[in-house]
Amino acid sequence: MSKISSNHKRARTLDDDRDDASSADYYYAVLGGTETGILSSWFRVMEWTGQHLHSYQNKDFILEDLRLEIRQLTRQLIEVKRRMRTVGDHYREARRASNPYEFLGEGQNGGLNSLFMNRSAIKLANLDALLDWQLTIQPNFGPFRFVDLCGAPGGFSEYLMRRCVNLGVHECHGYGMSLLGGNEYGAGVAWKIGDFCDFQQRTKLKYQVCWDGSGDILDWNNVQELIATVSKDSETSKVQLVVADGGFDAQRNAEDQEGMTQKLIVCEVAAALELLDVGGTLVLKLFGFQTPVVQCVMRYLYASFERMVALKPISSRPASAERYVVFVNFRGNASNFDGQCWKNQMFLGQFVADVPTEKLDLYLGEFDRNMLVLNLKACHTMLSFMKREESWDIPELSIDADDYRLCWRLM
Numbered sequence: 521m522s523k524i525s526s527n528h529k530r531a532r533t534l535d536d537d538r539d540d541a542s543s544a545d546y547y548y549a550v551l552g553g554t555e556t557g558i559l560s561s562w563f564r565v566m567e568w569t570g571q572h573l574h575s576y577q578n579k580d581f582i583l584e585d586l587r588l589e590i591r592q593l594t595r596q597l598i599e600v601k602r603r604m605r606t607v608g609d610h611y612r613e614a615r616r617a618s619n620p621y622e623f624l625g626e627g628q629n630g631g632l633n634s635l636f637m638n639r640s641a642i643k644l645a646n647l648d649a650l651l652d653w654q655l656t657i658q659p660n661f662g663p664f665r666f667v668d669l670c671g672a673p674g675g676f677s678e679y680l681m682r683r684c685v686n687l688g689v690h691e692c693h694g695y696g697m698s699l700l701g702g703n704e705y706g707a708g709v710a711w712k713i714g715d716f717c718d719f720q721q722r723t724k725l726k727y728q729v730c731w732d733g734s735g736d737i738l739d740w741n742n743v744q745e746l747i748a749t750v751s752k753d754s755e756t757s758k759v760q761l762v763v764a765d766g767g768f769d770a771q772r773n774a775e776d777q778e779g780m781t782q783k784l785i786v787c788e789v790a791a792a793l794e795l796l797d798v799g800g801t802l803v804l805k806l807f808g809f810q811t812p813v814v815q816c817v818m819r820y821l822y823a824s825f826e827r828m829v830a831l832k833p834i835s836s837r838p839a840s841a842e843r844y845v846v847f848v849n850f851r852g853n854a855s856n857f858d859g860q861c862w863k864n865q866m867f868l869g870q871f872v873a874d875v876p877t878e879k880l881d882l883y884l885g886e887f888d889r890n891m892l893v894l895n896l897k898a899c900h901t902m903l904s905f906m907k908r909e910e911s912w913d914i915p916e917l918s919i920d921a922d923d924y925r926l927c928w929r930l931m
Contacts, residue, residue, distance in 0.1 A: 560650050560927075562832040562894055583878070586885040590810065593892035598775050600899045614902035620919055621834045632921055635930055636682075637712055639835065640675030640765060646833035647803065647844055648683070649928040654848065655761060655801060656683045663691030663724070665759040667750065667795050669788050670737060670766030672698035674713030674727070680761075681725075686929070693753060696727040697746050700735045705768040705784065708735060726753075737766070738783070740860045743791045750795060758797030764788035764804050767842075777841050778808030786866045789817055790859040793824070798852040807841040808891075809884035812869045819873045820866070821847050822880050830887045832894065839898035843891060 604611075616622045623631045625639035632642050648655045658664060664684055668677045677694050684692040699708030711727045728735050729749045730742035737743060751757035766784045774780055785806060792802050802825070809818060822828060826849035836842050865871055924930075 560646060560834060562834055562836075562838060583882055583885060586882065586889060587810075590885065590888050590892065593889065593896065597892055597895050597899065600896060600903070601775070603903060604899060610906045611902075614905040615837065615839065617905040618898045618901040619838055622837070623919070624921060624924060625835055632925060632928075632930060635925075636675055636678055637673060638675040640671070641679040642675075643833055643835045643844075644676045644679045644763065644803070645683075645928045645930055646835040647831060647846065648679075650831060650833060651829070651846060653683075653929070655803065655846075656680065656687065658684075658687055658689050659760060662755065663693045664689050664761075665693045665750075665754055666695070666761040666763065667746070667759050667792075668694065668696035668698070668727075669762060669764040669791055670698050670784070671696060671763060672700075672709040672711045672735075674711050676763045676765055677713050677725075677727075680763075683929075691724070693724045693759075694726070695729055695746065695750055695753075695759070696725075697730050697737060697742060698728070698735050699737070700728060700733065703734075703736045703738055724753075737787045737791060740863075743787075743794065743859065746791065747794050756797050758800065759795055760797055760800050762792040762795055762800070762802050764792060764802070766805065778806070778811050778814060781807055782811055782813040783867075786813065786817060786863055789821065790863045790866075793853060793857070793862065794859045796850045798850055800850040802847040802850070804845050804847070806843055806845060809888050813866060815881070815884075816866050816869045816871050818845075818884060819877050819880065820871050821845075822877065823873050823875060824851055824853075825849055826851065830884070832891060837898070838894050839902065841891065841895065843887070 625631060625633050625642050632645075633639050636642065644655070656664070666677075666680055668674065668680075671677060674696065677696060681692055681694060694713075696711065696713065698711065699705075700710060701708055713725060713727055726749060729746045730736070730739075731745040732739065732742060735742065750759060764785075766788055767781065768784075785804070789802075789804065792804075796802060802821070806814065809815060825847040828845060828847045830843060830845045832838075832843045836844075
């Protein structure tokens with residue numbers, strides 16, 4: 521898997537004089553014989569393969585320094601976000617001022633979201649382009665099959681279906697389960713994907729597949745019903761792609777988003793491991809890599825897939841802790857694997873990897889550090905805007921949505 525699309529070439533960073541991994545990378549996209557500046561990721565994309573990540577000297581010392589820096593940056597970010605709670609009516613304006621790419625996720629002002637039901641579809645298109653369209657590779661035989669977990673109203677599914685249609689995929693089978701009613705995290709959202717079932721006759725969709733009609737992934741009975749439905753509909757009983765975009769309103773402004781969402785993440789991953797075919801891909805949204813539970817999950821996935829890459833696409837707002845990790849080429853489960861038992865193992869932090877994980881811990885720690893720096897820059901810019909001071913650290917860029925529409929193949 522390449523770091524970026526073959527149509528993307530790294531040209532320069534925002535600050536070439538410093539080796540600052542928090543600086544955004546620029547890429548050039550060759551469009552009709554001309555080169556256009558295209559930013560696809562907020563900072564450097566570093567792929568982890570378990571073999572080729574650069575080696576570290578004094579790993580323990582570096583990791584402890586990283587953890588200390590992360591704790592300090594986290595305290596700073598909490599303080600800044602507390603100051604932002606009083607911004608009131610100016611929040612949306614300030615958010616737009618801190619992010620020159622905000623309009624790409626809008627349905628008006630020339631944004632790309634006019635093509636889809638919501639900005640989630642744009643995020644997946646952004647990720648797919650960064651990964652050289654590895655997410656939507658047509659299978660050698662049979663239909664392209666995917667599962668959309670916790671993804672209502674269905675932006676991810678909508679992008680995947682449209683991409684398959686544009687590629688001329690013979691058949692596309694999508695399945696989905698997302699909270700309809702309510703659980704400990706709050707109220708759910710209804711699927712709207714039914715409006716998009718007429719792209720082609722060979723598109724097959726089954727959404728809200730669950731045992732009790734709630735779509736609650738925290739209830740393992742619902743996951744078992746989803747597994748049974750997928751098994752009945754496919755020769756291999758598995759799918760090539762699982763996307764898990766779970767979140768909830770209460771955590772968006774919380775000071776500990778990672779801790780609040782870790783139970784949801786464990787349940788999403790348990791379902792994904794049961795559903796994925798050997799060689800399959802998992803796209804997982806997270807909010808940090810510091811809690812013991814999340815670290816345990818990441819170590820397990822690191823051992824279960826051949827490749828992984830953590831990404832902060834530009835379609836994801838810079839002030840948010842949201843990031844995506846893509847796991848490629850699933851090695852498969854042990855013959856005695858049980859998803860429900862696996863969940864309990866993760867919650868208790870009982871998993872011990874068979875291979876060293878120091879480099880993985882450093883990789884994730886560096887990503888957390890870079891994310892916090894990006895979050896702080898965005899939040900300070902928003903505060904400066906709201907005080908009507910001269911905003912700082914906003915790239916002076918001319919953004920053309922048509923360039924992104926072409927570069928991300930959304931035509």
